[in-house]
Amino acid sequence: MAFLKAIPFGALLAVIIALFMGSGGATGGMLNIFQVDVNFPEYGINFDFYWSWMLFLGGTFLAFVFILMMDD
Secondary structure (H helix, E strand, O other): OHHHHHHHHHHHHHHHHHHHHHHOOOOOHHHOOEEEEEEEOOOOEEEEEEEOHHHHHHHHHHHHHHHHHHOO
């Protein structure tokens, strides 16, 4: 259950850090920050964001450990 609680925090951390690094033009080396384009023209939805799977996994693990430490 703690892992499921940690997933949104890992995603949020990945999006925030990748936003600042990716918008500056950095790829982060091993973090491999890349731009994701989301395009649904039939609904008029078109946006992009920066993402890194390594940041997501690291942030999820960090949140998982914190949630486990807070458990009584």
